[in-house]
Amino acid sequence: MTTHPAPAHAGQPPASSTAQLSDPQNPVAPTSTTAADTGATTAEPAPTAEPAPTAGPAAEPGTATTTSARPGGQLAIQARDLVKTYRGGIRALDGLSFGVAPGTVFGLLGPNGAGKSTTVKILTTLSRPDSGSATVAGVDVLTHPSQVRRAIGVVTQRSGVDLEATGRENIALAAHLHGLSRAELNDRVTELLDRFELVKAADRLARTYSGGMLRKLDVAVGLVHRPSVLFLDEPTTGLDPQARAQMWDEIGSLATDGLTILLTTHYLEEADRLASQVAIIDGGRILVEGSPDELKSDLRGDAVHLELATVPDAAVVAELTVALGQVAGVTATTVDGREVHTRVTHGASSLPAVFAAFERVNVAVVTATIARPSLDDVYLRHVGRRFVAGAESSDQHLGTSKEVA
Amino acid sequence: MMPGLADATRPDATQVDATRPDATQGTVDTAGTTARQGRSVAIPVPRPAPTQSQYAASAGSQLRWLTVRHLRALLRQPAYLAITIVQAVVWLPLFGSLFRHVVEVPGFGGGSYFDFLTPGVVVMSALFSAGWAGMRVIVDIDRGVMDRMLASPVRRAALTSSALVYQVVVTTIQSTIILLLGWAVGTHYRNGLVGPVVLLIAAALVAVSVAALSNALALIVRKEDVLIAAVNFCILPLTFLSSAIMARDLMPGWMQVIAHVNPVDWAVSAARESGSVDPDWGSVSVHLVLLAALAVVAATLATRAFDSYRRSL
Incomplete structure (x- = not known):
């Protein structure tokens, strides 16, 4: 831990990766899409909500806006005073609050039992807090969970891959369940298999995959519907060092693509390397929060x-x-x-x-x-x-x- | 399909767009855009940003693909189908020879024992395979598949009913195999195809009820060994406290009382009655309605259990 690789700041992608954000995502679409609509997925309030008066300047096409500079309420993830007590009186979260700016990697760091997974469960609509509130991609997780589910990709600790299906089938199933059109589906599946170097293993049962390959497949499945926020719950736990290094590269490149990533980990090195913002959590509370450099x-x-x-x-x-x-x-x-x-x-x-x-x-x-x-x-x-x-x-x-x- | 998307998914553009979220497109800064243009000439056509609402699957489509997922796993285990067939092959002659002479007992009603036994074996097989349905739920929970589904836009109804649809498909295949085997060993289908069709319906209803209950139990206990114990505890009594292999009139009185409220008996009775030369359709309908009502109750219980699983997360 004495070396300090530069954290991957999503806001400053290296030149080599800029191509990954291709310009044709011109918000000035030849459709009736308004500025507020294109920005809505990350930054604006719930799509159901009326465009906020402040939406105009922030989402104006072509404006050089650094997302992190936006005022609160436009965060990709915002958790406010989350409290969760499990049966048996175990208080998993005890007033947890944090915010994640769009397009950044946020590291939630802490030992087992600190409340990381509970936080992810609440933000991904799996679980409900006893009190507190949260928005993801601008949508309230408690009142509009199904909208949140469309906007997020989730890679949980326990995988989520169907071992009795091939890699290709796993990705295709997720694509079908999200409703990708038939025409788009095959291309998207091939694209992801290629992206995660799973082409050779695509038609083998996932049961035969190594831990690292399973993890990659997990991430591919989580990205199939082009989510705006990706949750990675301990993505490298249980991987050997080589697979872990590969996974770090993958996450790093996702970050440069402008995805908002919430990463939970108990590896300090991982958070240091990948996250632009880190919160150390213990006993269901944030102990300290800041960029790795600030904290250091x-x-x-x-x-x-x-x-x-x-x-x-x-x-x-x-x-x-x-x-x-x-x-x-x-x-x-x-x-x-x-x-x-x-x-x-x-x-x-x-x-x-x-x-x-x-x-x-x-x-x-x-x-x-x-x-x-x-x-x-x-x-x-x-x-x-x-x-x-x-x-x-x-x-x-x-x-x-x-x-x- | 938008023209721009065709470009995005061209092999040479794969890396470029694989992971780009739609959402951040509006936030690209001008300088970055300029820099990017040099690298992305392959995709010159501006295209509208996909929005969240671009992707929406109907419940029917989700149900279909979730069912396909289970069926595909089944086809990958030919041993399972083989064992089912062997089981029927063994059961029919086994019980057939063991009880060959019971048809001569006064009160049984005469006829061939195979005629009597085939519906019993079909319903038993439906019961046995549906009983284990919950195992798939537990595997999905353990593997994290369930949580992934719950954090995705999959409709809860599609999730719960796909397991039941799958069970109906499996049971229908199984039942058809047994009916054919029965025909091969000399079972008479006296009322043409009416008997077998009612039998398939009755077996499917038993399968739905039992699978739904098994899934409900699996969602509550979430432990394979508990589920195995519970299924073992239930299946044999359900079989033997019915007229599956023994005429109801020959059972002790208390057993007959139990048989009257045993869904396995309802299914077997409906199938036998409809397959007879002069069916009592009133009795057949009553039994089928009872089975359908049970299926609804069981599916409701499974939905409740599903809600309780979600609350426990």
Whole structure:
């Protein structure tokens, strides 16, 4: 997590991918389609609603509008105060709110049980919140669920592929169910098989597919009706590293196509790499939200990770925390088992003083690493423990954590 | 089909449009558009942006494709159809020889035991295969197929009824095979095709009722082992507490009482009566109406169970 690949900002597609947004989508269509109509799918209020007075300028053809700059209410996804309690009193969501600008990738990051999947279920109309409201593609999920279902593509954690059907049949079934015309259907299916490199396997039963191929098929099925918002619920969970890297490339290219993507993940690296906006969620609440860069720069300075020879006892931890707190430039210290994480304004120049602090309290350091802050450090800072993929919240809370300064 | 769409789906343009959502088209910035023009000369014709409402499937079309999905899976398991046939092949001679002499018992009414048995085996087979319908629901839930359907514009009615339509198709195929086998071993269809046709209708109604109940149970328990236990628990008593293989008049009194309220018995009785030389159409109609009413009740229960599944998400 010490390398920082540039997050794929959907708003700034690399030159090579610009062709994917072909210009013929000229909003000035030779039909009676109005400006408000063409913009409606992403940005405007529910198609049933009358065009809002503000719709004109925002959706005006040819206007250089950056979607993220639009005022609230025109977000591709907006969740307000969502609360959901399951039977048995488990509070999955506890007043969750966030917004996603059209054409961006939003990463919802958190451990299992944090409320990510529940959020996706509510936004995809599968589940209803106890209270709160949400709009997707400008449509209220509670009052107009069937309109939302037409506008979204969903790739759930549990796949959704029919294993007893071929890849081609899976995509074709989705196309039939969405009502693609016969003329368009075959082309669309071929197009997607091609796009996701499934042509060779197209007529094999999905049962024979590898995990990575199944995931690709899942995404292809989710895109068949050209949705404006795509939900990817832990799209790379359970994939081997190579398949995961491939999936990241696919998601990255979807983002440059201008699709709005809500990505849930418990891989920090994934969110860092793909999302332009990230929210860390735990216990059904948003702990912190921002772009990966903002979140990292909030941390100020560098992360210095040190590994100790032994697990220190509580007294030593307290002494160490105080000693490190006295070092100039150290802003925060967290001790987690044998690992010590500090935030240092200038990592390299402060390192000798940091080592000196360890010597003063007689603690042996095995390794030391200086890194630019990663989302991992953001998580550590806000949740108070290291992020362990797939771990239940409290299990990994081995050491004591303490904020200094 | 719009001219522009033909272009969009040309092989060379595949990559270009594969994943482009219709919705963001209005938000393309001018600079980007200029840059794009160089790359997309292959698609010079401006076309209207597809809107959400462009795609809409009728309930009938959804029902059809969901049913096709199940039937295709069935055809991929020839073993299943083979076992069905073998089962009938075994049952007819097995019960046929075992009970050959019961027709001589006073009160049975005489005639060939195969004449008596064939409708019984048809209804039994319908019952057995429909009983397992819920397994497909559980597999769909486990695989995430159900959730994907629920998050798509698939109409709920299409989703629930496709499983029942599928079951009717399967049962009709099965029943026809058994009727032909029965004919081969010497069953007489005394009233021409009327008996077999009523039998097919009765078997289909049994299949719909039982499949709907099995689906309802599957949606509630969502565990294969519970469903298997429940189906095993129900099917044999339903068979033996009916006149499927034994004349009702020869059953103990309490069994006859139960048989009167057993849908398997309604189906078998309606089929036998209509296949006799001089059918009592009043009795046939009553039994068929009862079966139809049961099918409606069962389908309603399945819909309720479906709603409760959705609420539990």
